[in-house]
Amino acid sequence: ILMPDPEPLFAQIVDQAARRGWWLRSDGCEAPAGAPSYVKPHLARWHDQVGFIAEASGGINRSYQGDKVPVKSYMDGVLGDGPSVINLMGLWDLKDLPPSDIDVLRASARKVGFRFTAEQAVLPSSVESVPGRPVRIPGKIRIANRGVAAYHGSASIRIQARSNGKLLAEQALFPDPPLSRLAPGSSQDFPFLFSISPSLLSTSL
Numbered sequence: 001i002l003m004p005d006p007e008p009l010f011a012q013i014v015d016q017a018a019r020r021g022w023w024l025r026s027d028g029c030e031a032p033a034g035a036p037s038y039v040k041p042h043l044a045r046w047h048d049q050v051g052f053i054a055e056a057s058g059g060i061n062r063s064y065q066g067d068k069v070p071v072k073s074y075m076d077g078v079l080g081d082g083p084s085v086i087n088l089m090g091l092w093d094l095k096d097l098p099p100s101d102i103d104v105l106r107a108s109a110r111k112v113g114f115r116f117t118a119e120q121a122v123l124p125s126s127v128e129s130v131p132g133r134p135v136r137i138p139g140k141i142r143i144a145n146r147g148v149a150a151y152h153g154s155a156s157i158r159i160q161a162r163s164n165g166k167l168l169a170e171q172a173l174f175p176d177p178p179l180s181r182l183a184p185g186s187s188q189d190f191p192f193l194f195s196i197s198p199s200l201l202s203t204s205l
Contacts, residue, residue, distance in 0.1 A: 007038065018046040023084065023152075027055040031070050034077035043081055048150045048183065051084030051113075059089025071101040075108040082184060084113045084149045115147035116179065119187060121159075129198050137161070137169075137194040143179070144187035151180050161194050169194040 018024065024046060028036040035043060035054060043052055056062070062069060069091055078086055086108070094102065120142040129135045141159060145151070157173040173192050182188055 010038070011042070014042045014046075018042075018050045021050060023051040023053055025053040025055065027059075027089075028057045029054045029074075029078050029081075030057050031074035032077040034079075034081045040081065047082050049152070051149065051152050052082060053085045053087060054078045054081060054083040055087045056089045056091040059091055062091060071097065072104045075104055079108060079111055079148050082148045082150075084152070086112050111146075111148050113147050113149050114145055114151040114182075114184075116151070116182070117144050117146050118142070119144045123161075131198070133198070134195045135198055137196060138191065139194065140189050140191045141173075142187050142189050143175070143182065145179075145182045145184050148184050150183060153180065155179050157190065159192055159194075161196065163200075166200075168200045169196045 014024065024039075024042060026035045026039045028039070030036075034040075035052075056069070056074070058067070071092065074091070075086075092101075094105075097105075118141055121139065122141075123137060123139045127135055127137050141157070143157065155175075155178075157175060157179075159171050159173055160167060161169040171192050171194060173190055175188070175190050177188070
């Protein structure tokens, strides 16, 4: 942007895009800083509302030129910006990387974006049943986001109760608050309620 101080205009453009739900993207990521300094304030402001696509500065051209970008330093820097997607743009030829760098890339791939995990499921130790009526079993499940980014969308959680591989009950849980509010590194307990026919409760869950 050809003007003495382009930042105010740049900020307006980013704000307008983010308010419309457009993801942010930077093709200027470097080691060890990650995204460029002028991009970081916008990532901090919008990270919980829109995704961020991180791309390497120079990409495949640097690989052709023999520019050895340090793998761990680069990945640590970019992951620190909470990307939903990391596009390496051919930054490295994988066949030329040592096993230690491949391990770094594999570990990083498990952190990019959102990563929901079920960390705990709790059911009562016993329940009461009335002949001829379904058994209602309350419980709760703890969902954590172990990724580096928020989830930008809507989703339900499908919970099943099984015994020796046999499906006893199933429930679609629509989380409140929604999973999009589950920040990276945080967890939330969600209650659920199974309804199971008494004839299916002859064995443990």
